[in-house]
Amino acid sequence: MGEPAGIGGEITLQAWLRRRECGLPPFFVIDDPERLSRLAARLNWQAPLRPIDGPATATRVFDEALPVLPLSRPVAAEPGRLDPGNAEAVLEAIRQGVALTLEGAAAGIVTNPIHKQVLMEAGFKHPGHTEYLAELCAGEGPPVMMLACAELRVVLVTVHLPLRRVPEVLTSDKIVETGRITARALQQRFGVAAPRLAVAGLNPHAGEGGQLGGEDDAVIAPAVRRLQADGIDAFGPVPADTLFHAGARRGYDAALCMYHDQALIPIKTIDFEGGVNVTLGLPIIRTSPDHGTALDIAGRGVASPASLLAALKMAAQMAAASQLTAER
Template sequence: MTAAPPLAVTMGEPAGIGGDIVLRAWAARREAGVPPFFVIDDPARLAALAGRIAIPVPLRALAEPEEAAAVFDTALPVLPLPLPAPVEPGRPDPANGAAVIAAIDRAVALAQAGRAAAVVTCPIHKAVLYAAGFRHPGHTEYLAHLAGSAEEPVMMLAGGGLRAVPVTVHVSLRRAVETLTTDGIVHCGRVTAAALTRDFGVARPRLAVAALNPHAGEGGAMGREDLDIVAPAVAALRAEGIDAAGPLPADTMFHAAARARYDAALCMYHDQALIPVKTLAFDSGVNVTLGLPFVRTSPDHGTALDIAGTGRADPASLISAMVMAAEMAATRVRVATPR
């Protein structure tokens, strides 16, 4: 059997903790079971950073990503992407924004060509990218653009034995209630169920659909959204053959016995999904993009500019993202291969 290609890891914001956690993940590769990867970054930047945080990581510049597997055990493989401006940890420079975007472009192209098993993205600083001309709300939307996806991808947070999908994401709570629709819930349910089978090997996915209101609205006494919006979505998913249950009161969905009854939770707004995941796996949660033609994961945290370059950044979430990406990619190949 041919060995799987390595993971492609993007640099993220150079002034953030992306470089710190990449270096620490490679240093922990044996004890943490980190799968082979290469990082698309500036070797000079990483070498200076390794010296600054006192982690003795040898680097090996690659001509092609296929060289990564042979050198991974003894050196961190780097696919060179020079940065035009010097990097000062904690101080983002828009002059490097185009290189950050180019790293994402390169990783996606390699994944689509089968030369990388999956894409693992380090955190970006969106304000800096906007200043450099970036015209997408964030990573997820840009990845969908690069993939030419006809349908909107779905964000999943995973960790601590829980997979949670927010139907509405980065909007205010008021806006989340205003924009929640039956069609939106159904779309997230379809994409999630398909991804659970294709990427996680779940033969018959079970979805738990959270109610929007306390006590699932108490029959309309606490709001009719669960009767008029959520319940019809659950019925539509079930009519399509998807094992969906709900609307379920969110305050009883996330204890251990409840989690054993489903494979993923559909949540109606951002914090309803992220609070339980971060409670269970604050240091090791993973952000997964579902519905793309390639596997993409990322750490479930931001650029942490305040601790960049100090050596204090914890690589646990990045390591979890790498391990999950490799497992998802292998499952996708296995599910797609006729027996």
């Protein structure tokens, strides 16, 4: 469901309406059917809904109606107006999706954007979706954030940190752990038999031999050597300003980036609407649109569903690749 005051409901309705032209796999939404029905009526969209009692029913009804697995509580939401009273419904939808995926009833979970502030006002203790999903899944390693589109995959070694703190937090161990999780996910979830990882430098010109900062030589280069010793085809540190042009992108399967904007600027420049947020390191497949709740345009029917469409397709592709990997 995501934040019910945001655009999640309307892009979900649009995804179902465009299911045939976009070749979408069958999916169902965990939400309040009445809320979605009111939203469709508000937008004057002919999107029939069908409450279901479980995922097995979804495939049978998908061609005729959007399957909705009802929440245990009604959701009264006005587009653009946050209400902490809906926080528990948002979290219930996430919990249900994770539980169904863990038990194999669903192939993966695609999460619509949440609004962290309103959840925290209601007592939510996690920085965001990713950390909550990791807790629910009880995974062995830390979750890793990947942003992906058709032309580029970027992976974040550090995520939501002030820029001045990145050199303090960045360690060889963290880079190696992120690289291992990425390489394994590329093999198991994306069907890349021998992943090639580009490792970005931290400083301009990857430190210029220590003249522009010592972290590239002291922290990143040793991490790259350790990944290579593990049998992972990794190279770097590479100056970030030469890592993302079209020719460079053909030389690797994913780029490990040292901080948030180093990863997000290139992928949002290349494919602003079609980027997908993928969580690696979980025992389940999880994707999400690479945008927020867009409260300012919620309820107007103008939000683009492109990122959600891409997230649904990528989740299906990852599930198929995982199945092939498991069968080998």
